[in-house]
Each structure stands twice: as structure tokens, then as C-alpha cells.
Amino acid sequence: MDVELRGITKRFGPIVANAEIDLDIRAGEVLGLLGENGAGKSTLMNVLCGLYTPDEGNIIIDGKPVTFDGPGAAIAAGIGMVHQHFMLVPVFTVAENAILGIEPTKQVDYLDLAAARQQVNEIGDRYGLQVDPDARIEDLPVGTQQRVEIIKVLVRSADVLILDEPTAVLTPQEVEEFFGIVRSLRDAGKAIVFITHKLDEILEISDRITVLRGGRVTGYGDPKTLTEQRLAEMMVGRPVRFDVDKAPYNPGDLLLEVRDLTVLRANDEIAADHVSLEVRSGEIVGIAGVQGNGQSALIEAITGLHRPVDGTIIFDGQDITNVSVRARHAMGMAHIPEDRQRTGIIGDFTVAENMALNSYYDERYAKGMSIVWPAVATHAADYVADFDVRTPSVHAKASQLSGGNQQKLVVARELSRDTKLLIAAQPTRGLDVGSVEYIHGRVVAARDEGDGVLIMSSELDEILALSDRILVMFKGRIVAEFDASKQPVDRNAVGLAMAGSAPRAAA
Amino acid sequence: MSAKASNDNLTQNLLQRAAPSRAEFEDLVIVPIFAVIVALAVGALVMLATAVDLPTIGRSYIALLQGSVGSLNALSETLTAAAPLVLAGLGLALGFRAGLFNIGAEGQIVIGGLAAVIVGFSFAGLPWFVHLPLALIAGALAGALYASIAGWLRAATGAHEVISTIMLNLISYRILDYVLRQPFIQREGRADPISRSVLDSAELPQLLAWIDPNLRVHAGILVVIAAVVVVHWILFRTKIGFEFRASGKNLDAARYAGMRASFTIVAAMASAGALAGLAGANQVLGVLDRASPGFSAGIGFDAISVALLGRSHPVGVLFAGLLFGALKTGGRQMQVDAGVSVDLIGIIQALIIVFIAAPLLVRAIFPWGFRKPQTEPNE
């Protein structure tokens, strides 16, 4: 099935989200759709899925113009979307999820689960998507859950599959497997739209590439001839630097020392298991690992959000194992939290309020019991200007900022104080290339000024680009350490260690 | 222009405050106004459905208006009824801001009023400028202590404040029954639970008695105004207010920012309790001059509606409290003039809350009152 989008324009009030976009989706092909956050990718796909009606333009399926009056019509026409955030019922089985909403029934509304199981197995065999139909979703790893999402779409006989940022949650190895599935779907004659902002992936998997910027198509391309550099330029609108300039590695005094730290999850499972590590001033230590291997718990323990059950944390010569969050702040610890929406900012608060979120009590902002709001606002305006946070005003709500600018707000807040140690968890997750570049620059600048930096990321590229030393966490333990200060570290070796299959590599 | 100058320029722009958006205005002003109108209209339908004829319905709404704001006495009664609602509503609003759904204002009113009345009839001979503040403080303090029980339970054990405050309400009734029967508190010559009378020196004086002794509005209304100002200051100008609001909006972010969650919970509950306790003191020192079972009169529950209607904003709570006070007072006139049961006022109050909670419904009924709905881009 071929789908053509012709001259699609979609406006939201004064904002033009899509302007005269043409797009060709062909059976047996993977179309890579590339663009920064806010470029109009999601709007365009929501038009294709029938969620939005375009203000202008046509959707043409196999030569015939169609209009969708809702998502149901698009599904019926054979268009299926796999969302970035899974829409599965955790306590249901794979088969139950696959048929949710289109349940096959016998007499008296009797649910025909046997038929559902059979469907799941058939699809699995045909496209290499094997999943146990009776497994419960909550027991499955993320990569497998994603397969279930794809099965769900295929059960509805989709011929066009839209995959929205599908690799964001996968390990490098899982990504490889996933690409295999995409290829087999393509070879079976499905049309695939692959949405991402990761340049290497789009070059690897796509047959054709379309780049969006500011709601318009800014380039078409052939992955065989395009380079990452060129793609990034089309996407951002200016040349982008991927490598980060760092001053020579020159570590100073020991700043943070973690000894045998053991942290439990809420359900008393061990999250971090006797972890020891050191961070010196003037170095960046990266913690690599697939999500859910205890890195988050480790960071929370170091920053004081979570009490460890065992072990000690020494910061700047003092034992801070049981010291409050505020005291750690006061000692010069800065923390860019893993989830900016949940922890990093308060969406309903203004930019200025967020800028003072963890230092409202210090002499810059407070006088006696009161907070001096004009002082907060002027400081916030300075930091906003300094850190290039794009906001109309410091009195705008933080929730109105884009993800990248929210993250810059967090970075600005944390680095605008006099800090010694920066702890950054997933500092660039979900951000566009431009913001990533900026934040990386700031992190390295902090290191060059003599701060110690502990960075945790599930994006291996980020770890490799920034770190002087790399630690790999697997199942709560540090299973490998790499020295990246002299020559680049072998990407594959780190990837294998992340998957738990590496011998303990010597530094 | 130098880089420095352009930076200053940018900073100046950043400090500009955008005019309140149309959407905010709609949400804060238009929706409540329309909610009241729709509630009154539905109230009329309810009357129709219960076989009240049209002239009587018209008469009852005229009476509602006259009885609430139509005369000096009506205004005085409206203010008298609004005072405890605003005080307790402010406390609840403060709790809501801090993310605590405190249902316990009723119990805190009972305990606060009880403490105020005990101080109020003891200490004969004190001058009023000592005795009255002492009685008010006793009420606030007792309310605060009582509420912090729920706060402490939440902070220390995780017991949800909705459950614990409901239970504390029930316990407070029994405490009241018990205490009012103690020999030093029970009025001489009475076998039923009723306290001695508050001494003149601890009474909140009537403000307009020089015009007409039936004008009951009393100095409690000054306490209310002060409380609105103080709560506004605490919420929006102080460190602890910032902590309350941050904890209420996003507890994870508040913890991340180093705010002490347990302290915040207990402090917010205690402040809420202090205000509810003041409401209780206001009733016994300004209106009743004594305490008896049921003197709290459900004010603590009406105050929940007041706080919700006022969007947990001190000024909003003030207006919402005045509206509820007016409805209560006007409702009397409705019964007197038109013979319509005062229960109808309860229905109208409930409807207002329903429509406030369902702004989409209000928008659907009054489409011309709102900007055309816009789908926001979701990227």
C-alpha cells in the first residue's frame, strides 16, 4: 500500500506546525523521518493517523484521496502507529493486549482467547516477532513489550507502520534485533515510517530520508550518499559539532568516594549492590548501563534522595551518607535529575520560581522569612540569558517551555551556583541535537573549571563522548571500568559489558 | 551595541510580565460566575419539579438577593455567616496548596472553639485587649495542635490525611460532649452539655450595635481580613509558603530541592488547623458566646466547598466565603418570603461546586462567553 501526503498544512492558532508538507510512503520501503523536537514530526503523523484533520492538503492512498474523521478510520484504512510510550495494560497477557478493542468473541460475548493466541503466534512466525502469548506484559523486558506493540498494530492488519522514536528505550544489542524485525516487515511488503532524531540509526535502517525543520520539509535524501554531518545540518539549519572540545585530562583531589554502597528498591529488591567508585575534581566519570540496572538508585543515594542500607559516601572529606539533601547542596553538590518533568522542575511554577527551586533560602533570594521575588526574577533573567533558555519571560510557566529548554533551565539552576561536584543523570534524554550540543558543552566546561562530574546515561554515545573514565553497571554492580582519558574506548566492548556478557575489563 | 548592552536588553525583556492570558481569566473568573448562574437556573428547575409555581420561584430569588445584600441587616448577616467559612476555607486552601486534602476543618473548629470558650469564660478581670487575643490564640493553637495529629500521622506513618482527619472529626465531637459536661466547664444548673458563657472581655464586639443591636456583624470580620492578608503573604511571599506550594505541585521535585517533606506536611496541617481553630473561636466569641454540641454546624465541610470554589487562593476564598455566606443568609429570606425550603440552598451550593469541577460543561452551556477552543500542538 502506498500513501502520499500532498501539501499538508496544519495550524494551531497562529502557530503553523506543518506547512505544505509532501511525503511519499511506499510499500516495501523504510522511510526515515528526521527532525528535532518541535519540527512537526508528531503533528504530521497524527494527521496521518486521523487524530488531526489537516487545514490544507490531501492524503492519497493507492491513488485515491481519502479523509479520516478519526483514528478509527485510519486504522481501518491500514495505518497503524507504534507510540513512543507504550499503550499496554501491564496486568494483561500479550494475547489480551494484542486484541484489546477488537476482541474476537463467540456466543454471548465469550472471549475467544484461543483465537487471539493463534493470531499472535502466526504473526510472530511470519515476521520473526516471537513472543509468548500468555506472558504478562509487566513481566516482559522493554524490548519485548515493544514487539507486542508492533504485534498489536499487525493484528489490526496494518500495511503502513509508523514507529515513533522506537529505539529510545532499547540497548544497542536490542536495537540490532529490532532493526532485523523492521527489515523483515519491509521485506514482507509493509510500508514503514521510522521517526527518530538519531542520525546513525536513520542512516542504517532507512531506504529514503525526509528531514523536517520548523514544520517544513528541508531535505530529501538517499542514505547511501548522505553523511551524519550533512543530515544534522539539514535538521538544525547550521553546521553541528559532534565532538566535544575538552581540556587535557588533569584530575585533581578526590572529591567523591563511594564505598560498598547498597541501595534497596521500594520492594526491597537490591538495586545497587556494594558499589564503590571515586570521582576526582576535573574529571568526568560516566556510568553506562541499560536502564534499570541500579544506576538511578545509586544516583539517588549519592544525592540524598534515597537512604542506602549499607556503605558510606564521602564528599569533600566529609561522610555525607546520612546528611540531608539541602546540606549536600550547601556543600557544593549539583544534581541534574534523571526525569526533569517529574523531579527537575515544577511545571506550574514560573521559570523564575524554578530557577530558585533549591536555593530559595540562600542570601541571594531570601530575607528573613520572606523570599525577595524581584531578586529571584533578576537573577533568573541573568541565568536564562546566560544559559540560552528560550522563554518569553521569566514569569512564564516552565511547562510552556520545550523539553530542551526545560533541561537548560535545570542545568542553569544547577551550574549557576558555586559547585564542586555535578551529578547529571540522563542530562540529554529526549533532547534535540542543538540542545545536546549545548548541554554537553556546559558539562565539559564545568569539568574544565575543576568540578568533578558524575554522569549517568543510557545513551552510550553520550558516555563515550564526555567521559574520562567509564564504569558499566549491570544488575546493580559495576562490572567493568574503562579509561577513556588517553584514547577512545572500544564501543563494542562497552556495549557487551552493558549486556552483562563481558569479562571484567582492565582499565 | 556592545554584547553587554544587548544582554542587559534581553534581561529587561525577560523581566516583563505577560498580561494574564485570556484562558486564565476565563478559568478564574468566567467559569465561577457562570457556574453560579447555571446553579441558580438548575435550582429553579428543581423548584419547578417539586411543584413550586413560577411566581414563587421569582419571589424566592428576589428574596435570596434581598436577604443577602438587600439591607444593612442582610449585609451584616452575610458577613457574620461568611466569617467562619472564610477562615476555615483559608486553612483548607493552604492545605490544598501543600497537597494535603484536609477534611478535618470541622474537628479543628470544634477543638479550637472549645479552647477559645474555656479561655473566654475563665480569667475574669482581664482587660479585653489581653483577654480577647488570648482566647483567639488559644483557639488557633488548639486547632493547630489537633490538626498536626493528622499531619504527624501522615509524615511518620504515611496514614492518609483524608482518613485520619475524618476520624479526628468524629473524635472531636465526643471530646466536645465529654468536656462540656465537666463541672468547671458546664453551665451551672444545666444537665445537658453546654459551656458557661464567654465573659464580655473575651467577646468579639459587635461592630454596628450602635446603629441597631440586631446587627450581629462582629470584630471577627477584621480577623478574617487580617487572615486573608497573612495567608496570602505566607503562601506567595515566604520560604515556607514556597515549600508548601512546591510540595503540593510536585512532591518529587520538592524532595529533590531539599525541602523537608515531613516538616512541610506537619507545618501545613498545623497552619490549616490554626485557621480552622480561629473559625471556631470566631463562632464562640463572636456569635454564640458559648459552646454546645453541634456549634460547629458543618462549617468545616462547607469550607471545603469554599476553598475549592476559591481555587485555593486567599482572595478567591474570601469571595467564595462571602458568596456562601450570602446564600446561607439569603436562603433564610427565601424560606420566610416564599416558603421555599432552605435545603434548596444546599442544592444550589452543591451545583455550583459541580459546575466549577466541570468547566467543560459550563463552556458548552455558554459558548459565547469563551474564546473558541484551540487544540494545542502536542509537540
Add this chain to the structure above:
Amino acid sequence: MSHTMQYLKGVAIAATFLIGSAVTASAFTACQVTDTGGIDDNSFNQTAWKGIQDAQEQLGIESRFLESQAETDFMPNINSLLGGQCDLIITVGFLLGDATQEAAQANPDQYFSIVDFVYDPPIENVAGQVFATDEAAFLAGYLAAGMTKTGIIGTFGGINIPPVTIFMDGFVRGADYYNAQKDASVTVLGWDVEGREGLFTNNFESLDDGRAFAQNLYDEGADIVLPVAGPVGLGSAALADELGIDALKIIGVDADLHLTDPEKGHVYLTSILKRMDSTVFQVIEATMNDMFEGGVIVGTLENSGVDLAPFHDMEELVPDDLKAEIKTIRQGIIDGSISVSG
């Protein structure tokens, strides 16, 4: 917003026309402020209201009433009836004593009458209506003692205030008198005449309490219960209805509950009548004729201010001997040969 204003204006104008003709001046208006429990409580407030309604029918007066939903309503309710619209304000209930006194002293030109409260010293513009309810309750106690099969009868009250406990006093003493006369040993649960302590729901509203208190007494063996708590007793009646009248009978108070509570009418052995309707009527009539007098009106067996209601459905169940004895005692109370105050 202009739309809204126009709309409101329209409504206001329409309403003004609608009511224009409805308000007519009346010769005499009697107004009532109820206690909590409501005007339709089948008992206390309703009986007093009946007096006003009777006056309306027979004397052609106008009437208004205001229900109190909580104690805090007493003052404002009286307050909103001030201002010359009422010739007489009747407040119903002991608990309105303070509020009525305050209003009466602030408004010496306004006539008040209060049910169940006596001011000492009397207030010039307030006529108190009180009742020797213990005289009728004495008969009820004697009757219950004569009727019980378990040898245990019970009572409970609303709030421990004189107009409530006077029922309980009479009831207990009537049963004691039976024991003394017949050398029997019928026990009365729920009230200690000497200690002034007993069972109280502490409200005049909760039907659930009425049910629960009657259940407790029933569990202790009582087969006849006297609830003295206005509408609370309706909850006890509902329990008796479920258990059957062989297991539990109820004695009503204030009005003849067989008539005012027809659905459960069959569970009432009798009712202790407190004829507030007749005293209210008297006060209205006197006030109309410029004969208002501050002070006290006392309802007794002798002047029919209190009485025992007919047995209705239970007429057959009550032995003729017992009926005759009650008749004799009634006469004895009226002529003073039997004292009901112990």
C-alpha cells in the same frame, strides 16, 4: 459580559412583575423558628406548627416559619423574622432559650413565645409554654409496666435537658408506682431519676441513633421503649416494625405518632401528648386580642395540655383492668391524690 448583564436584568424584571400581585398585607402574622429536626419531624416542631396552622384556619392569620439546621441558625433565624413583619415570633425548644432571650431583650416591642423554656425572672415580652409532661408520662410508665412481658422497659432521650428528662422522670415513676401497687419488679432502663444520668443521643436528628439505641435496649431485654428525641424516635419505630410488635413496642412523644407516622403507626402502644398546638393557639389568640401576657403557660392533664393518646390498633391488646386503673390514676393525678414527682 454584556450578555450576562442583560440576561440578569431580564430575569429581574420578569420576576418583579410576577410577584407584584402576590404580596398582600395581612392583619396578623405568626412566625415560627424551629429547633433542629425540621418542621416535618412528626413530633416536636410539627406539633407546634400545627398550632399556627390551626390559628390560620380558624382565625385567618398569616404564617411563616424558618427551619434551623444547626444551633448557629437560631440567632440569625430569629433575626431575619424581626423588623415588624411578625406580630408574634414563636421559638420552639429549650435550646432556643438563650437566642430568644437575647432577641427579646434587644427588641422589647416584639412579642415572643417560647416552647419549653421558663425565664426567671420572667421577660415581659416573652410568653413561655411549659408542660407537666411527667403527669402523662406517669400514665405511660404505668401502662408500659403493665404491658411488658419481659419485665423490662426502656427509655432514652435526645439531650439531657429538662423538657426531655421530664418525660423520663414521669415514665420511671409511673413504672415504680406500678411495682409498688402490684408488688411487681418491672425494671426501667435508660434513666436514673436520682442521678440525673441516662441514655442520650445528644441530637434531635439522627434516625440511625434512634434505631441503634432502641436495638441496645431491646438487646438488654426491653420490649417497650420510649424515645424522647423528636424524629430520632422514628428510627426506633422502624426497628420495631422489623422486629414485630410482639418483640418491641414504642411509645411516642409530643404528637400522636400513630397518626403522624401512619406508615409505622401500628408499632405505637400509645403516645405521650404534649399539646403544644393548643398552647401555641392560645398565645396567638391572646396576642390577637391584645391580651398578650409575658410569663408562663403550663399545660397539664387537667387542662388537656398533656395527655395519653388512644391505643388505636393496640386497643384489644391492653387489658380492660389496666385501662380502668389508668383512668383512676389519671383522676388521682388531677385531683392531687397521686403525686408524680416522687
